[in-house]
Amino acid sequence: MTQNSGSRLEGKVAVVTGATGGIGEAIAKRFLEEGASVMLVGRSAEKLQATRNRLESNGKIAEFIADATDEKATAASIQAAVDTFGGLDILIANAGTEGRIAPIESLTVDDFESVYRTNLIGVWLAMKYAVEPLKKRGGGSIVALSSISGVIGFPTMAPYIASKHAVYGLVKTAALELAPFNVRVNAVGPAPIDNRMIRSLETQFSPDDADAAREMIMSKMPMGRYGTNEEVANLALFLASDEASYCSGSIHMIDGGFTAG
Ligand SMILES: NC(=O)c1ccc[n+]([C@@H]2O[C@H](COP(=O)([O-])OP(=O)(O)OC[C@H]3O[C@@H](n4cnc5c(N)ncnc54)[C@H](OP(=O)(O)O)[C@@H]3O)[C@@H](O)[C@H]2O)c1
Numbered sequence: 001m002t003q004n005s006g007s008r009l010e011g012k013v014a015v016v017t018g019a020t021g022g023i024g025e026a027i028a029k030r031f032l033e034e035g036a037s038v039m040l041v042g043r044s045a046e047k048l049q050a051t052r053n054r055l056e057s058n059g060k061i062a063e064f065i066a067d068a069t070d071e072k073a074t075a076a077s078i079q080a081a082v083d084t085f086g087g088l089d090i091l092i093a094n095a096g097t098e099g100r101i102a103p104i105e106s107l108t109v110d111d112f113e114s115v116y117r118t119n120l121i122g123v124w125l126a127m128k129y130a131v132e133p134l135k136k137r138g139g140g141s142i143v144a145l146s147s148i149s150g151v152i153g154f155p156t157m158a159p160y161i162a163s164k165h166a167v168y169g170l171v172k173t174a175a176l177e178l179a180p181f182n183v184r185v186n187a188v189g190p191a192p193i194d195n196r197m198i199r200s201l202e203t204q205f206s207p208d209d210a211d212a213a214r215e216m217i218m219s220k221m222p223m224g225r226y227g228t229n230e231e232v233a234n235l236a237l238f239l240a241s242d243e244a245s246y247c248s249g250s251i252h253m254i255d256g257g258f259t260a261g
Helices: 023-033 045-058 069-086 109-135 158-181 196-205 210-219 228-241
Strands: 012-018 037-043 061-065 092-093 141-143 183-190 251-254
Touching: 012 023, 012 069, 012 109, 023 037, 023 045, 023 061, 023 092, 037 045, 037 069, 037 183, 045 061, 069 109, 069 210, 069 228, 092 109, 092 228, 109 141, 109 183, 141 158, 141 228, 158 183, 196 210, 228 251
Parallel strands: 012 037, 012 092, 037 061, 092 141, 141 183, 183 251
Antiparallel strands: none
16 A cells, blocks of 8 residues: 655654564554654564664654563663654554463463563553653653454453453553543554464464465455554554544554454
């Protein structure tokens, strides 16, 4: 899908966590095209450099290494955006992991904790350190990546499903706390998106024939296909921009109609 460059985020500063992944890179690219300065945050120096190399020609960009579960590193990543670009207007709390697929009785505490640490505590930590800089700016927008898994159940995915429901609860609470400060907080709820994460899930569902799992999942989608990273980026752009000035505290589905069923 081709996009026009514009100025919907001109002068804004954004932090994007999980910037080395499919959705994160697409969001960073879209934001750069719309005039934002973007701090890419990721846990792998090599992947961050590669992402930066791909995006550099699009605008003002910097990168910071931080594991989403590491409080000090997360705090430092937000401070780095403020120091580098002069403030913070937008946080995209996007880093996430699918975890291990297993029925409830086979899951371990580590299965649960590892998913929760990244998908829930990681999102909260990014929010925690973004609040003061956003307030200082007189307002801003936080967008957290939930999922259709934030509103429906699915067998064998308990840690992921529970973590994405929890993200929605966190977003609702943060929206109420931050509304008086003109900071809007929303969640995005994608259905399967055509990238590494759904590939990993297809393989876990059907180790001998991941393509069969793909066909099966797509057959359940009302539009008969997965979404794209770029489609999610367009929704994130809307929620981050002033066009969404009265949107806060909601989960915005981007699922080709899946949760309408
Ligand atoms: N793909 C889908 O079908 C789908 C659907 C609904 C919601 N989502 C959500 O969308 C978000 C982005 O995922 P994606 O689809 O773009 O998948 P992805 O390509 O696997 O990207 C995940 C990103 O999160 C990063 N990450 C994972 N654990 C981390 C940690 N502990 N610390 C720092 N970074 C960490 C990954 O870093 P590395 O590159 O270093 O691994 C990567 O940048 C996730 O929250 C996911 O749950 C995805």
